Amino acid sequence: MASSRAFTMTGGDVAYSYAKNSTIQRDVVDAGKELIKEEILEKFDLKSLGFDTPSIVVKIADLGCSVGPNTFFAMQNIIEAVELKFLQAKSQNLSALEFQAFFNDHYENDFNILFKTLPPSRKYFAAGVPGSFHGRLFPKSSLHLAHMSYALHFLSKVPKAVVDRNKSNVLNSSEEEVVEAYSTQFKNDMECFLNARAEELVSGGLMLILAGAAPDGISVSDTMAGVYNDVMGSCLKDLVKMGVLGEEKVNSFNVPMYPATVTELDSVFRRNTNFSIEKMEKFAQPMKTPLTPEGYALAVRAGSDGLIRNHFGDEFAEQIFNHFNAKVEPNFSKFLEVMRNNLNLFIVLKRI
Amino acid sequence: MASSRAFTMTGGDVAYSYAKNSTIQRDVVDAGKELIKEEILEKFDLKSLGFDTPSIVVKIADLGCSVGPNTFFAMQNIIEAVELKFLQAKSQNLSALEFQAFFNDHYENDFNILFKTLPPSRKYFAAGVPGSFHGRLFPKSSLHLAHMSYALHFLSKVPKAVVDRNKSNVLNSSEEEVVEAYSTQFKNDMECFLNARAEELVSGGLMLILAGAAPDGISVSDTMAGVYNDVMGSCLKDLVKMGVLGEEKVNSFNVPMYPATVTELDSVFRRNTNFSIEKMEKFAQPMKTPLTPEGYALAVRAGSDGLIRNHFGDEFAEQIFNHFNAKVEPNFSKFLEVMRNNLNLFIVLKRI
Numbered sequence: 001m002a003s004s005r006a007f008t009m010t011g012g013d014v015a016y017s018y019a020k021n022s023t024i025q026r027d028v029v030d031a032g033k034e035l036i037k038e039e040i041l042e043k044f045d046l047k048s049l050g051f052d053t054p055s056i057v058v059k060i061a062d063l064g065c066s067v068g069p070n071t072f073f074a075m076q077n078i079i080e081a082v083e084l085k086f087l088q089a090k091s092q093n094l095s096a097l098e099f100q101a102f103f104n105d106h107y108e109n110d111f112n113i114l115f116k117t118l119p120p121s122r123k124y125f126a127a128g129v130p131g132s133f134h135g136r137l138f139p140k141s142s143l144h145l146a147h148m149s150y151a152l153h154f155l156s157k158v159p160k161a162v163v164d165r166n167k168s169n170v171l172n173s174s175e176e177e178v179v180e181a182y183s184t185q186f187k188n189d190m191e192c193f194l195n196a197r198a199e200e201l202v203s204g205g206l207m208l209i210l211a212g213a214a215p216d217g218i219s220v221s222d223t224m225a226g227v228y229n230d231v232m233g234s235c236l237k238d239l240v241k242m243g244v245l246g247e248e249k250v251n252s253f254n255v256p257m258y259p260a261t262v263t264e265l266d267s268v269f270r271r272n273t274n275f276s277i278e279k280m281e282k283f284a285q286p287m288k289t290p291l292t293p294e295g296y297a298l299a300v301r302a303g304s305d306g307l308i309r310n311h312f313g314d315e316f317a318e319q320i321f322n323h324f325n326a327k328v329e330p331n332f333s334k335f336l337e338v339m340r341n342n343l344n345l346f347i348v349l350k351r352i
Numbered sequence: 353m354a355s356s357r358a359f360t361m362t363g364g365d366v367a368y369s370y371a372k373n374s375t376i377q378r379d380v381v382d383a384g385k386e387l388i389k390e391e392i393l394e395k396f397d398l399k400s401l402g403f404d405t406p407s408i409v410v411k412i413a414d415l416g417c418s419v420g421p422n423t424f425f426a427m428q429n430i431i432e433a434v435e436l437k438f439l440q441a442k443s444q445n446l447s448a449l450e451f452q453a454f455f456n457d458h459y460e461n462d463f464n465i466l467f468k469t470l471p472p473s474r475k476y477f478a479a480g481v482p483g484s485f486h487g488r489l490f491p492k493s494s495l496h497l498a499h500m501s502y503a504l505h506f507l508s509k510v511p512k513a514v515v516d517r518n519k520s521n522v523l524n525s526s527e528e529e530v531v532e533a534y535s536t537q538f539k540n541d542m543e544c545f546l547n548a549r550a551e552e553l554v555s556g557g558l559m560l561i562l563a564g565a566a567p568d569g570i571s572v573s574d575t576m577a578g579v580y581n582d583v584m585g586s587c588l589k590d591l592v593k594m595g596v597l598g599e600e601k602v603n604s605f606n607v608p609m610y611p612a613t614v615t616e617l618d619s620v621f622r623r624n625t626n627f628s629i630e631k632m633e634k635f636a637q638p639m640k641t642p643l644t645p646e647g648y649a650l651a652v653r654a655g656s657d658g659l660i661r662n663h664f665g666d667e668f669a670e671q672i673f674n675h676f677n678a679k680v681e682p683n684f685s686k687f688l689e690v691m692r693n694n695l696n697l698f699i700v701l702k703r704i
Contacts (some may be wrong), residue, residue, distance in 0.1 A: 057491035098491040102479065107470075115482035116457075125491050127454065127479040130467040139409035139477050141451040249443045 002135065036074075036147075036208055038350050039279065041088065042079035044145070056093050058082055060124075060144050061102040061200075063133040064151025067110050068117045072241050074102050078208070079123055082145075086256045099124035104137055108306070113116055113345035119236075132156060134192045144296040145206050146197055152211040154226070156192070158254040159185040170233035174221045188259040194349075201351040207275065209347040214259045218341065223259040227338050229299065231331055236325045244319060245312065246316040253311050255304075262343060269349065277350035282333075291333045297325040375649065388499075388560055390629065390698050396497070397556050398441050405469045408445050410434055411495050412476075413454040413552075416503025417487040419462050420469045426499055427453050431475055431559070434497075450607045451476035458482065458491055459660070483510055483610035486544045490552040497558050498549055504563040504617075505577070508544070510606040511537040522585040537608040542620040546701075550626035553703040561699040570693065575611040579690050580652065583683055587675045595624045596671060597664065605663050607656075614695060621701065630698035643691070645684045649677040 054186060060078055065071035079099050084096045093252055101124040103114060111128045118126055130136050133148070134156040159181035169178055197207060214223040236253070239245040260268075269277050301321050309317040328335070405457070412430055419425035431451050438446045453476040463480045470478055481491050485500070486508040505616045511533035514521050521530055549559060559683060573582060588605070591597040612620075623631050641647070653673050661669040 057494060057646045096492075100494065107467050111467060111480060115459050115480075118482070125481075125482075125489060127481045128463060128467070129477075129479045130470070131478075137477060139452045140448075142409060142452065316622060 004086055011278055026168045033147055035113045036077055036081055039206065039208060040145075042076065043336045044085055044206055053206060055100045056096055058145070059100045059102070060145040060147065061129070061138065061143050063104050063137075063148040063155065064104050065068060065103040065109075065114070067114045069105055070149070071114075072117075072119050072122070075103075075124065076119075076122075078145060078147060098127070101125070101129065102127050102129045102138070102143075104129040104131065104133060116200055120142060134189050134196070136196045136199060138245050140181050141202045142259070143205060144202055145208065146201060147208045149210045152190075152209060153257050153259060155182070155185050155256040155258055156189045157185070158256045159242065162254055162290055163252075166251050168233065168236065168251050170229040171250075172286060173226055173229040173233075174219060177188060179220055183260075183264065186264070187268060191272070193270075194275065198351060203351055204279075205351045207347075207349040207351070209345075209349070211265070211266055211345050211347065213260070213345050214261045215341055216261050216263050219258065222338055222341065223267050224335075225255070225257055225259040225337050227331070227334055229255065231282050231327050235320060235327060239316075239320065239323060245316065249312065255307065262345065265345065265347070269347065272352060276328040276348035276352055278346070278350050279346060282348055283344050284345050287342045291336070296330045296332070296335060297321075300324070300328075355574055383669045385416070386538065388429055388433055389559065391498075391560060392430065393437050393440065396434060396436065396437050396558060398443065408448055409450045409452055410497070411454070411498040412453045413456055413481070413495050414497065415456045415489075415498055415500040416506065417455040417457050417461075417466070419466045422501070423455055423466075424471050424474070426501060427455075427476065428471075428474075429585050430497060430499060441602060452475070452479065454479050454490070454495075456481040456483065456485060458484060484485055486548070488539050488548045488551060490547060492551050492556045493554045495552050495557060496554055497560065498553060501562045504542075504561060504565060506610050507537050507608040507610055508536070508541045510608045514606055514652075515604075518550060518603050520585065520588065520603050522581040522588065523602070525578055525581040525585075529600075531572055534654075535612075535616065538612055538616070539620060540595055541583065543624070546621075546624040546627065550624070550703060555703055557703045558630075558704070559699075559701040561701070563699065564611070564695050565616070565617055565695045566613045566616050567594060567693055568613050572611065574693065576690050576694050577607070577611040579683070579686055581607065582677050587672060590674060591672065597668065598637075607659065614697065616697070617697065620703070621699065626704060628702035628704055629699070630702050631698060633698055635696050635698050637696045640656045643688070645681045648684070648687055649673075649680045652676070652680075 017138065058079075060075065060082075061209070062071045062074060074266060079101075081102070082099075083097065085092070086097060101122075103111075103126065103145065106113075107130045109130070113127060129137050133151070161181035162178055165177070169182070172178055212224065214220075218284070220226045232255075236245060238248045240247050240250055250277065265330070266277075266280060301324075308320055312320060367385075410431075414423045414426060431453075431525075435446070435449065435452075439451060451619065453474075455463075455478065459482045461482070465480065466480060467478070481489050485503070509522070513533035514530055517529070521534070524530055553559065564576065566572075572578045584607075588597060589600045591604055592599050618629075618632060621627065621632070622687075653676075657669060657673070660672055664672060
């Protein structure tokens with residue numbers, strides 16, 4: 001847990017909380033809405049799922065949900081699509097239909113905030129499920145749908161080979177040895193992830209995944225994670241020079257995140273025999289809210305404040321982000337470029 | 353929600369947290385262990401519950417769980433008893449047996465602490481379910497066992513008639529009009545509680561309730577709640593006289609809690625036709641840890657800090673409890689006496 005625990009979004013009510021700085025992710029939710037709807041209408045097979053009994057409970061999980069509101073929008077989109085599916089199937093059971101929604105994230109996620117902000121007029125019974133989605137979270141055959149939005153790139157831990165080198169991955173994220181160790185960790189994690197979900201999803205159950213992916217053949221330093229690493233790395237180096245941070249402390253800082261390529265993702269899913277790949281396609285992510293340097297800086301902090309704070313301590317987090325923020329503006333065109341290069345994938349897996 | 357929201361135990365890491373001041377409740381868990389085991393062995397009917405399929409998931413809820421560790425002990429006790437039941441039934445399915453544990457309490461409960469302190473070696477998949485147990489929390493027929501330990505006396509709200517009088521119930525808890533309003537609210541709440549559980553429990557499912565009850569014929573002022581009210585009432589009056597608290601503020605303070613008698617509980621359960629009363633008996637609560645005035649004061653604060661803080665504000669809570677604590681010692685023999693009079697009931701209801 002130690003290295004992955006920090007990777008929860010920022011809860012609470014601060015200016016850089018995830019709740020206030022997740023419009024980029026909101027755009028993803030919106031973009032995913034129609035895609036999800038189509039898949040559910042086409043592939044959520046009511047009969048083979050056993051939904052021909054008088055009382056029906058559809059169980060849905062959002063994996064790596066963070067705090068609201070995006071996870072609530074996503075849950076609502078899924079439920080509306082399932083209702084439509086029942087309606088189209090002219091099911092007698094529509095009035096008996098009930099939903100149980102499981103919101104999952106790490107133990108360190110702010111579930112108190114998540115629960116307090118649940119939409120009052122929701123159509124589902126809500127539950128929070130703490131724990132890493134790289135392991136088992138639910139009983140056998142207890143889910144009909146699992147959804148995941150931009151959480152696939154989180155690793156269960158920093159690869160051991162990288163920890164052992166004792167040189168922060170943000171200082172050398174393009175080195176072959178580092179890339180190799182991260183790639184191997186990602187494959188192992190994905191195998192654990194898929195095996196766990198294979199146990200938990202009923203036969204015929206769907207997994208709906210929205211994920212970023214690096215284009216094939218691109219260098220790590222041209223990915224979103226790579227640019228983040230480079231800029232954060234140069235900040236940390238500055239702060240060592242300024243005598244603010246110790247070199248040892250910086251060397252032991254690593255980000256448990258991996259920007260897999262389309263080919264890597266494809267091969268990971270193909271290797272697992274419990275799921276059929278129903279869909280794996282790019283989708284456009286319309287940026288409704290034009291990104292500003294300030295917005296980008298806040299989004300980065302919402303996503304990595306916990307990680308920085310856990311490693312460097314509260315007293316240094318502010319200084320590190322102030323320094324980082326100052327570097328966003330001069331690097332902003334690079335940030336935008338890699339964001340444009342970044343692919344958005346919609347992946348649908350069906351439990352065989 | 354407004355009036356009941358405060359009735360969560362104190363989370364966090366303070367001296368008066370529920371986690372650190374719940375040994376009285378721990379004794380109850382221990383006392384309940386054997387009782388629960390016997391009931392499950394005798395009345396949890398595997399066949400009629402449909403547990404003759406290859407894969408078995410037993411779903412258990414703890415209602416009004418607060419934070420750990422008591423709810424974890426209770427869950428473990430229940431699970432061990434169910435395992436023993438499967439073992440005795442020589443079920444082929446023991447190895448396939450899985451448990452899903454739902455920990456329920458108000459939205460304001462400290463679920464973050466609850467999740468972070470989950471026993472690492474637990475035998476169940478854990479989920480948190482926020483919301484009032486006076487309403488629906490789970491989908492239809494989705495629970496096999498519901499457990500509740502000393503939470504039945506919490507009301508969903510302060511009765512409207514009491515709010516309208518604008519005179520704090522702690523200042524006059526024995527007045528007929530107040531007693532009547534509380535009793536009516538309790539009956540209504542219990543009806544909602546039982547109707548909700550009737551939807552959620554499968555046919556044959558069990559509800560295991562440990563609850564305090566006032567002996568029949570006792571005056572309200574001789575119940576645990578009555579003595580708490582009287583002492584807290586005299587504190588608040590003092591603080592008004594001292595000019596610390598406003599009279600208006602004190603008058604609008606009411607405790608959403610009702611010490612039902614054995615007869616009242618019996619009639620409430622009898623009225624509901626969805627459950628059979630399998631058992632309703634007194635049990636002895638051995639006080640393994642002798643109660644001291646300090647221990648009592650801390651336990652009271654763990655239980656009512658949120659209520660006081662919410663109504664009077666953080667700045668007055670400390671003063672109110674300091675004043676209350678000073679009154680515990682001179683009233684301690686009275687506290688002990690009403691605690692001795694208080695009955696501990698073990699109630700087992702079976703969903704018909």
